[in-house]
Amino acid sequence: MTKAATLQQALTRFLDPTGLDRQRQRVCTHLLACRTEAMGGMVLQCSDCAHVQPHYFGCRDRHCPQCQGRAIEQWAERQQANILPVRYYHVVFTLPHSLNGWVQLHPEVIHRLLFQSAWQTLRTFGRDPKRLGGEMGMIAVLHTWGQNLSQHVHLHCLIPGGALGDDGRWRGAHSNYLFPVRALSCHFRGHMVSALRKAANAGDLHRVNRPGDVDAQLNTLMATDWVVYSKDCLEHTHTVVR
Known part of the structure; x- marks a missing residue:
């Protein structure tokens, strides 16, 4: 199960979304939309076989593990060097x-x-x-x-x-x-x-x-x-x- 699916299941089964404040509702919306059609994107096409692959944009929310994972790694590498x-x-x-x-x-x-x-x-x-x-x-x-x-x-x-x-x-x-x-x-x-x-x-x-x-x-x-x-x-x- 993907992280987005797990979050959606939790919101549906265990949490009342209306009980979250505006900031947390916004974060959940971003995480659910991350790298989906909702964020928009581009279409990549192979010039040899004509295979088409959609590429959707990330949400860039600081709470998103998909978007911030690399940033976290880069930060840790800088600290390790110091x-x-x-x-x-x-x-x-x-x-x-x-x-x-x-x-x-x-x-x-x-x-x-x-x-x-x-x-x-x-x-x-x-x-x-x-x-x-x-x-x-x-x-x-x-x-x-x-x-x-x-x-x-x-x-x-x-x-x-x-x-x-x-x-x-x-x-x-x-x-x-x-x-x-x-x-x-x-x-x-x-x-x-x-x-x-x-x-x-x-x-x-x-x-x-x-x-x-x-x-x-x-x-x-x-x-x-x-x-x-x-x-x-x-x-x-x-x-x-x-």
Whole structure:
């Protein structure tokens, strides 16, 4: 069964298409139409045997595995070429599910602040002279869904295990987790909540418009334990990239 047929079967048997928001309905429409007559195309004809072969265009949707497969491979190849001969760490920053509603209302704002807060957290720890005392680096990929297809916004980070000091010398990390995850999660939470408050005050979260919602949500977030995962990937850095 093709992927399009599987999607169509799922929409018909298990999902109510009217229950999907407009964006997800559009994505499903693109995936079902990809490389079919609905997308238009061209006709190729052999000059020797006159065999005719239609060639339909792709949907170019970023969620489409047919259209984006090659782009993913090219991205992975570029990252593989930049891997340094040092120990690497896989760190994941996860947003609490109580923020899912805000993510749906303002995905661009929340995702941008997630990247900024994760990087600011790592950079602060890296520049601490009691830790690495230098400038770090990071490759980060945003995931918005979990393996069970529920909304689960988190950032996967592949981090070289060390920092470049102001003197130009490399200072390598030696622990199995890069930095203490409890300290990372507390700093990440504080920076993200502060950034959300600034965004709300600036009007960037204007769709959150019920009185008291912003303060109530931010107070709840500060009282919640945030999840940060960290582990070294000394033996499988290239696998983590893929």
